[in-house]
Amino acid sequence: MAKRIESLQIIENKHLNNDFFIIELKGNGQIPEMKPGQFVQVKVDGSPGTFLRRPFSIHDVNYDRNTYKLLVQIVGKGTETLSKLKKGDSLNTIYPLGNSFSLPGKGQRPLLVGGGCGIAPLLFLGKYLKKNGYDPDILLGFRSRDRIIEYNEYIELGEVFLTTEDGSRGEKGLVTEHPLLSSSRYDMIYCCGPDPMMKAVAKFSIEHKINCEVSLENLMGCGIGACLCCIVETVKGNLCTCTDGPVFNTNDLKW
Amino acid sequence: MVKLDFNIGDLNFKNPVLTASGTFGYGSEFDDFLDVSRLGGIIVKGTTLEPREGNAYPRMAETPSGMLNSVGLQNKGIDYFERNIYPKLSQYKTNVIVNINGSSIDDYVALAERINDLDHIPAIELNISCPNVKMGGMVFGTNPASTREVTKAVRAVCLKKLIVKLSPNVTNIVEFANIVQEEGADAISLINTLLGIAVDIHKMKPSLSTVTGGLSGPAIKPVALRMVWQVARAVKIPVIGIGGIMNAEDAIEFLLAGASAIQVGTASFIDPQTSVKILEGIESYLVNKGFNDIEDIIGFINKPC
Structure with missing residues (x-):
């Protein structure tokens, strides 16, 4: 699948709350086929402190509308600049990049586990799983009730279980403390979220011999395997998060 | 047609736009974005x-x-390179140059000898300026005696064109340029990265695992340009300018300051098509200024009025 560099028009920039927003981009020609787990390198113009591109997971793809979406959390100057972009503005993107999540074996039960901004690739993944005949359950963790985002989108894909750190909705605590995880109902776990969360889910999966894939978010220079900055230590040596990942099987990671 | 080519000895380059080691992988990473052979x-x-x-x-x-x-210097070593990467590189219709690095003079010599056997590699770039390895690299390139010793040793065995890549982390860059010229280098490329650090104030730790790293990008361009200007005036061999070149205007500054060619580095991370855009930009600059040969603008700022 050829990677491309294109300036795409923003057809919507929807703010979910003070921290999160979703940018929907329209393809110039027909957008290429994209796979869940893949990401986009975005050039941030008008932000002097932002020198390098910023990587974002593909949140959703709509081939009929010829658009794809990025779910972005404001964490610094670059993302703050992006948050202010309006419908009609253009965004220079390099996409689709990286590998993708793999499908579970026939008849296997998948669980999606996400936290905070890590839920970004899981919507596209959930839709892809459903399309391929799987019934995923979804476990999402947030800090508190008012930080919950995209809930309505996820309930269309399967049963959604929530945790909040303050207990204001769903189970109190972290996703790894949710009884669902230890129910051993699942054959395949897909996880994306903060590193400590992914490490905890990976540890659980390895202990219980459940296949588990995580999507990593290492600091990237180029996104195309040229700079070798975003490496992760694996049993196969140092690999690039951008080209060998961002999705890794936890059995391969030296965590 | 504008004449864009230049020579290092009898080795012809069809134009002065090269890509810097460590920023362009092995070319194939960029195949989706541009025709590397241009x-x-x-x-x-x-x-x-x-x-x-x-x-x-x-x-x-x-x-x-x-x-x-x-x-x-993460890489899979010369054996893997020869077996798995070299065959693909041989298909590009451009000069493919290998940047070689060692922890000892023997390493550099052994690598140069290995490259001698590779028909499709017409030149090596002797990297005595990597700031990120404990042994070798910049240790050679910041000491005049070691610079002389390693250049001499590699020159003695190297059958290819020899380009020596200099470190900017020295007091007098011209001294190093003169040494490598005296020892038989065919060209000089400069600058490698400038040694620097960054601190993460939230974690209250150095940003890099190694504490120090090499600074690249437009931040270093004026320093690079100054060193290229100094060296180009001092030596007779071609100088290849590197350092923060983001667009054709930047590249032209280096040519006017005395570089016969340039290398595009960090810019390729942000726009993988930067190198070809620079090539097109240089060509239209020459046309607009009425020059038929790029040679006419090399070192232009040094020419008497």
Whole structure:
């Protein structure tokens, strides 16, 4: 699948709350086929402190509308600049990049586990799983009730279980403390979220011999395997998060 | 047609736009974005005798108008290169140059000898300026005696064109340029990255696992340009300018200051098509200024009025 560099028009920039927003981009020609787990390198113009591109997971793809979406959390100057972009503005993107999540074996039960901004690739993944005949359950963790985002989108894909750190909705605590995880109902776990969360889910999966894939978010220079900055230590040596990942099987990671 | 080619000895480059080692992989990473064969040459990732895993993560930090890296020459070694990478590289219709690195003079010599056997590699770039390895690299390139010794030793065995890549982390760059010229280098490329650090104030720790790293990007351009200007005036061999070149205007500054060619580095991370855009930009600059031969603008700022 050829990677491309294109300036795409923003057809919507929807703010979910003070921290999160979703940018929907329209393809110039027909957008290429994209796979869940893949990401986009975005050039941030008008932000002097932002020198390098910023990587974002593909949140959703709509081939009929010829658009794809990025779910972005404001964490610094670059993302703050992006948050202010309006419908009609253009965004220079390099996409689709990286590998993708793999499908579970026939008849296997998948669980999606996400936290905070890590839920970004899981919507596209959930839709892809459903399309391929799987019934995923979804476990999402947030800090508190008012930080919950995209809930309505996820309930269309399967049963959604929530945790909040303050207990204001769903189970109190972290996703790894949710009884669902230890129910051993699942054959395949897909996880994306903060590193400590992914490490905890990976540890659980390895202990219980459940296949588990995580999507990593290492600091990237180029996104195309040229700079070798975003490496992760694996049993196969140092690999690039951008080209060998961002999705890794936890059995391969030296965590 | 504007004449864009230049020579290092009898080795012809069809144009002066090359890509800097460590920023362009092995070319194939960029195949989706441009026709690599349009470039004057590519300098592939720094290669060592043995495979190297490089430094621990994090090995990159964004800085004002630039970035620090401490990749540490991660590569799969010369055997793997010869078996798996070289055959693909041979298909590019451009000069493919290997950047060689060693921990000892013997390493550099052994690598140069290995490259002698590779027909499709017309030149090596002797990297005595990598700031991110404990042994070798910049240790050679910041000491005049070691610079002389390693250049002489490699020259004695190297059947290819020999380009020596200098470190900016020295007091007098011209001294080093003169030494490598005296020892038989065919060209000089400069500058490698400037040694720097960044601190993460939230974690209250250095941003890089190695603490120090090499600074690249537009932040270093004026320093690079000054050193290229100094060296180009001092030596007779061609000088290849490197350092923060983001667009054709930047590249032209280097040519006017005395560089016969340039290397595009960090800019390729942000726009993988930068190198071809620079090539097109240089060509239209020459046309607009009424020059038929790029040679006419090399070192133009040094010419008497």
